[in-house]
Amino acid sequence: MNKVKFLFAGIVFGIVLTKAEVVSWYRIYEMFRFESFHMFGVIGSAVVLGIICIQVIKRFKLKDFNGQPIIIPPKQKKFWPPLIGGTIFGLGWALTGACPGPIYIIIGNGFLVFIVVFLSALLGTFLFGLVMNKLPQK
Amino acid sequence: MEFITQPWPWYVGGPLITLVMITMFFFGKTFGISSTLKTICSIGGAGKVSDFFKFDWQSAVWNLFFVAGCIIGGFIAANYLSPDYAVTLNPKTVESLQSLGIQNPGAEYLPTSIFNWDNLLTSQGIIFMIVGGLLVGFGTRYADGCTSGHAITGLSNLQWPSLIAVIGFFIGGLVMTHLILPHIL
Numbered sequence: 596m597n598k599v600k601f602l603f604a605g606i607v608f609g610i611v612l613t614k615a616e617v618v619s620w621y622r623i624y625e626m627f628r629f630e631s632f633h634m635f636g637v638i639g640s641a642v643v644l645g646i647i648c649i650q651v652i653k654r655f656k657l658k659d660f661n662g663q664p665i666i667i668p669p670k671q672k673k674f675w676p677p678l679i680g681g682t683i684f685g686l687g688w689a690l691t692g693a694c695p696g697p698i699y700i701i702i703g704n705g706f707l708v709f710i711v712v713f714l715s716a717l718l719g720t721f722l723f724g725l726v727m728n729k730l731p732q733k
Numbered sequence: 734m735e736f737i738t739q740p741w742p743w744y745v746g747g748p749l750i751t752l753v754m755i756t757m758f759f760f761g762k763t764f765g766i767s768s769t770l771k772t773i774c775s776i777g778g779a780g781k782v783s784d785f786f787k788f789d790w791q792s793a794v795w796n797l798f799f800v801a802g803c804i805i806g807g808f809i810a811a812n813y814l815s816p817d818y819a820v821t822l823n824p825k826t827v828e829s830l831q832s833l834g835i836q837n838p839g840a841e842y843l844p845t846s847i848f849n850w851d852n853l854l855t856s857q858g859i860i861f862m863i864v865g866g867l868l869v870g871f872g873t874r875y876a877d878g879c880t881s882g883h884a885i886t887g888l889s890n891l892q893w894p895s896l897i898a899v900i901g902f903f904i905g906g907l908v909m910t911h912l913i914l915p916h917i918l
Contacts, residue, residue, distance in 0.1 A: 624830070637746045641751045660759050665761075676894075682902075684871075696879070701843070705811055706845070715864075719872075721779055722870075
């Protein structure tokens with residue numbers, strides 16, 4: 596039952612991203628053409644507010660609802676994986692108009708053909724697991 | 734109610750995304766969605782062929798509840814909170830899409846002339862849906878995160894690798910949008 600709270604957080608996230616049109620292919624196309632401030636405003640305001648909130652959490656050593664210290668695991672210090680992987684993802688983002696969260700949300704919107712995009716993304720993750728040792732790691 | 738059923742502006746959407754991220758911190762978890770793809774591979778037995786998928790996936794099941802919620806939230810927003818499904822785009826964006834053969838850009842939430850079942854086995858459908866999905870799944874795992882894990886959580890936490898990843902997102906997105914899409918739309 597304690598996992599149901601994540602279901603509710605996901606519901607809120609799905610509603611927010613749909614209503615803010617973040618999951619619209621057109622908005623992504625528009626963003627990559629720099630023809631609207633909308634997506635930059637969404638991501639930018641989320642990050643600026645996020646920086647402030649995380650600084651407050653760290654400064655005041657806030658604890659989570661279970662009384663544990665809030666620890667945000669740092670990302671591994673690498674260069675090529677985020678750059679190459681990020682570029683590969685960017686190509687796919689502009690094609691599908693969807694990052695992983697929106698793939699789920701778009702299926703919920705009723706565009707059921709995105710189940711194919713989801714299964715392809717699963718296959719892509721699986722293929723990464725097969726070839727990862729052959730890729731630059733640092 | 735009018736305010737809710739209209740499309741939400743960026744200064745509502747952005748802060749609400751931060752609220753979801755912070756809520757997850759207070760639930761004792763870190764916000765990030767692409768890892769659910771790895772978790773589902775692990776549950777499906779991918780650990781038999783690659784050690785990458787051998788991890789305690791039970792510890793990640795909470796995130797599957799989150800993405801199940803995403804599907805429900807998407808359903809609620811589309812069916813009960815959106816009387817009008819149009820997206821108001823920059824006229825320049827509309828013009829460029831029309832010149833590439835997209836009818837009535839923005840009249841629907843996404844271009845269903847590309848994303849539909851009948852188009853799935855055409856070369857266009859394979860590129861946009863299957864190749865696109867493969868790139869998303871492969872790239873996010875290699876980059877160790879997607880828009881939620883890197884662009885939102887990582888940048889908020891001032892992580893250098895996340896800034897590099899976001900630069901990568903834009904290199905890929907710009908190359909696709911400006912150099913490749915004009916030839917395949």
